[in-house]
Amino acid sequence: MLMFSIGNLTLPSPFLLSPMAGITDLPFRLLNRSFGCGLAFTEMIGASSVAHGSKYASKMLSTTAEDRPLGIQILGHDSEVIKRSLEMISGAVFDILDLNAACPVKKVVSKGEGAGLLKEPVRFEKIVKGMVEAVPVPVTVKIRTGWDETSVNAVEMALRAEQAGARGLFIHGRTRIQKYSGRVDYDIIGEVKKALKIPVIASGDALTPDLVKKLFDETGCDAVAVARGALGNPWIFRRTAEYLKSGRIAPSPHVHEIADTMRRHLSLNIAFHGERTGVILFRKFFAYYTRGIPLKALTESAVLAKTPDQMVRLIDELWRDPVLNWRRGQKDSGMSQAKGSAFESESGD
Numbered sequence: 001m002l003m004f005s006i007g008n009l010t011l012p013s014p015f016l017l018s019p020m021a022g023i024t025d026l027p028f029r030l031l032n033r034s035f036g037c038g039l040a041f042t043e044m045i046g047a048s049s050v051a052h053g054s055k056y057a058s059k060m061l062s063t064t065a066e067d068r069p070l071g072i073q074i075l076g077h078d079s080e081v082i083k084r085s086l087e088m089i090s091g092a093v094f095d096i097l098d099l100n101a102a103c104p105v106k107k108v109v110s111k112g113e114g115a116g117l118l119k120e121p122v123r124f125e126k127i128v129k130g131m132v133e134a135v136p137v138p139v140t141v142k143i144r145t146g147w148d149e150t151s152v153n154a155v156e157m158a159l160r161a162e163q164a165g166a167r168g169l170f171i172h173g174r175t176r177i178q179k180y181s182g183r184v185d186y187d188i189i190g191e192v193k194k195a196l197k198i199p200v201i202a203s204g205d206a207l208t209p210d211l212v213k214k215l216f217d218e219t220g221c222d223a224v225a226v227a228r229g230a231l232g233n234p235w236i237f238r239r240t241a242e243y244l245k246s247g248r249i250a251p252s253p254h255v256h257e258i259a260d261t262m263r264r265h266l267s268l269n270i271a272f273h274g275e276r277t278g279v280i281l282f283r284k285f286f287a288y289y290t291r292g293i294p295l296k297a298l299t300e301s302a303v304l305a306k307t308p309d310q311m312v313r314l315i316d317e318l319w320r321d322p323v324l325n326w327r328r329g330q331k332d333s334g335m336s337q338a339k340g341s342a343f344e345s346e347s348g349d
Ligand SMILES: Cc1cc2nc3c(=O)[nH]c(=O)nc-3n(C[C@H](O)[C@H](O)[C@H](O)COP(=O)(O)O)c2cc1C
Pocket: 018, 019, 020, 021, 022, 023, 043, 044, 073, 100, 102, 103, 142, 172, 180, 203, 204, 205, 206, 207, 225, 226, 227, 228, 229, 343, 347, 348, 349
């Protein structure tokens, strides 16, 4: 297996789990790790909410010994607030600290945070420098290609991050204006890779094993961060590793494995969030795992399930019927899984 390093941290695989707000909590990270992801991130955590002692933020920072290596992602605009938030979490366990300069959401960029930082290169560099001075672990930065197509400045931003001491650069190959649609710009990612000495991790449409390979081939990047491709599809990590090794894409997982994985995900959710919230939060994952299944009544029932028993019964029912071995022999469905979903327009980045 290809090893990969960020600063002094050696990662077991170059296929990483990208941060996703509302998704990459401890249960989701543990599940994806079991299929071979080399590094996982918390969702973006607002520096000001950490500085104000937010309970949600401290829940998102919860981790366990198996949840390593772990990256924490910070969202902010003010270097002093970010430094204060880092003092507040100085007891937290993590291996990488990442700055989010990529989130396209309106209420984030309107505060100058996330992709808003792409418009303020000098401030951005100062923030990165402050973070590097504040923590003993490698600092990384996540950017987009630019604000819009007339202001593509990824190479400048990446060089500034490197200059400020960042040890790795994540880049989503789209502009802020594109959000999650339109073409991923492989050329800009390739230019960033050529300009930097630190490793470059590419993000954008890493939806199937062959699209992950395409990111490596077209950009020369050192690693790939998988996001939407892992929704209801943690096997993407195992199948991508196999594909890069053998040149063959393994068939989709057997229905029994899908059902087992859903049950495991549900029980991790319950252990972490408690019965009620664990089941409610699992509803969206039920939809991801079963996207494309022509059984409307079952998928509609999952949206109403309130107890672990109800949810487990639906999972059992779903996979019992052999007619529903719909995935077996099917061509990889990662692409269609990611299309047209609710998160395409308004989510973090
Ligand atoms: C639901 C959702 C939430 C996201 N939240 C974050 C986030 O908190 N931080 C971040 O850096 N990127 C976030 N992203 C962006 C992804 O990490 C990734 O860069 C982007 O989706 C492109 O990769 P993909 O096309 O393979 O999905 C989010 C994406 C989605 C779909």
